[in-house]
Amino acid sequence: MSNKEKFYKLVSGEDTTTIKQIHERKKNRAMLRESQEIAFKVLERLDKLGWTQKDLAEKLHVSPQQVNKVVKGTENLTLETQVKLQEVLDIPILATYYEKALEELLLTVRESTAYVIAEPTIPKYGSKGILKVQHTSYNPELNYPEAV
Amino acid sequence: MKIVSIFAPTLFSFQYENEANELNRLLELWRDVSYLWEFIKANKKDAPPSKSVKDLVFEMIEDANEIEDILHTLSTKKDQQLEQFFRPLRNEEYKAVMLSRQKGRRNYLRIYALKIDVNCYVITGGAIKFTQSMQEREHTMAELIKLERCKAFLKEMAY
Numbered sequence: 169m170s171n172k173e174k175f176y177k178l179v180s181g182e183d184t185t186t187i188k189q190i191h192e193r194k195k196n197r198a199m200l201r202e203s204q205e206i207a208f209k210v211l212e213r214l215d216k217l218g219w220t221q222k223d224l225a226e227k228l229h230v231s232p233q234q235v236n237k238v239v240k241g242t243e244n245l246t247l248e249t250q251v252k253l254q255e256v257l258d259i260p261i262l263a264t265y266y267e268k269a270l271e272e273l274l275l276t277v278r279e280s281t282a283y284v285i286a287e288p289t290i291p292k293y294g295s296k297g298i299l300k301v302q303h304t305s306y307n308p309e310l311n312y313p314e315a316v
Numbered sequence: 317m318k319i320v321s322i323f324a325p326t327l328f329s330f331q332y333e334n335e336a337n338e339l340n341r342l343l344e345l346w347r348d349v350s351y352l353w354e355f356i357k358a359n360k361k362d363a364p365p366s367k368s369v370k371d372l373v374f375e376m377i378e379d380a381n382e383i384e385d386i387l388h389t390l391s392t393k394k395d396q397q398l399e400q401f402f403r404p405l406r407n408e409e410y411k412a413v414m415l416s417r418q419k420g421r422r423n424y425l426r427i428y429a430l431k432i433d434v435n436c437y438v439i440t441g442g443a444i445k446f447t448q449s450m451q452e453r454e455h456t457m458a459e460l461i462k463l464e465r466c467k468a469f470l471k472e473m474a475y
Contacts, residue, residue, distance in 0.1 A: 171414070171432070171433070171474065171475055172432055172433040172436060174473075174474035174475065175319075175432045175433075175436075175438075175470065175474050176325070177474070178319050178470070178473055178474055179319045179320065179321050179324075179328060180318045180319060180320055180331075181320060181321065182320065182321045182324060183320040183321065183322060183329070183331070183337050183340070185336075185340070186320075186322050186329075186336075186337060186339060186340040187322070187323075189340060189343075189344075190343070190384055190388060193343070193347070193381075193384065194384070194385070194388075197381065200347065201377075204347070204349050204373075204374070204377060207349035207350065208349050208353070208370060208373060208374075211349065211350060211353050212370075236350070239349060239350040239353075240348045240349060240350050240351075241347070241348065241349035241350075242344075242347060242348065
């Protein structure tokens with residue numbers, strides 16, 4: 169019996185879980201990437217705030233085990249969890265975070281510049297103006313009035 | 317400890333007491349953002365200074381994905397061989413050695429294995445390696461010890 173055959177005799181069996189997990193991970197890679205990005209943002213924020221995962225669990229009213237899953241970045245997070253994280257940690261997770269921030273920014277800009285910039289006016293062209301000339305079909309025999 | 321088959325008849329893995337098999341354990345660990353975050357913080361002095369924690373975390377996740385794809389492809393495609401991924405642990409190993417210690421790498425990630433035969437390997441473990449030699453850090457030294465333990469196990473049981 170060759171060494172290879174002796175080795176095969178030592179093998180306990182096939183680990184089907186691993187193959188299944190490899191296929192699952194490959195299939196869900198895009199989703200996992202989003203989850204990992206969120207996990208990193210959460211860890212970074214916790215570090216900055218000096219909070220533990222337990223502190224976050226208390227603020228979210230969830231178990232520390234659930235927070236542990238979030239920071240692993242391997243969970244398919246529900247919309248509810250994403251909204252809660254965004255609100256409690258004030259970090260951008262959903263597009264609404266940027267949309268709200270943009271709306272607030274625009275409002276602030278409008279308020280602060282209302283007294284400085286006058287309402288823009290659209291120039292009105294009269295009957296002798298450019299518009300009139302544009303609507304006339306071109307005839308080289310005629311003397312056209314100059315556009316104003 | 318026991319040996320399980322991942323992609324028979326080419327790729328196998330050791331499985332230690334109360335653990336998943338080493339390949340699955342590593343592929344899960346190298347995608348766990350909180351683990352990578354803690355590891356980089358704890359090994360900050362060894363980590364490349366030009367890279368941020370975020371750069372390293374997401375690079376390692378990408379590398380883990382790549383290792384998973386490579387091992388899957390090499391183990392399952394008939395015209396491919398695992399030799400395209402695994403190399404002798406010692407760069408100066410030029411002749412065939414029985415149960416040769418091998419490594420497969422992607423940047424900082426390492427998979428360690430013993431070569432059973434051509435295109436037949438058994439994974440013993442793996443590590444994130446920021447230092448030049450394995451002896452320099454406890455966690456990589458532990459992988460060297462695992463390689464030796466597994467080699468001794470195989471010698472005793474089958475060789």
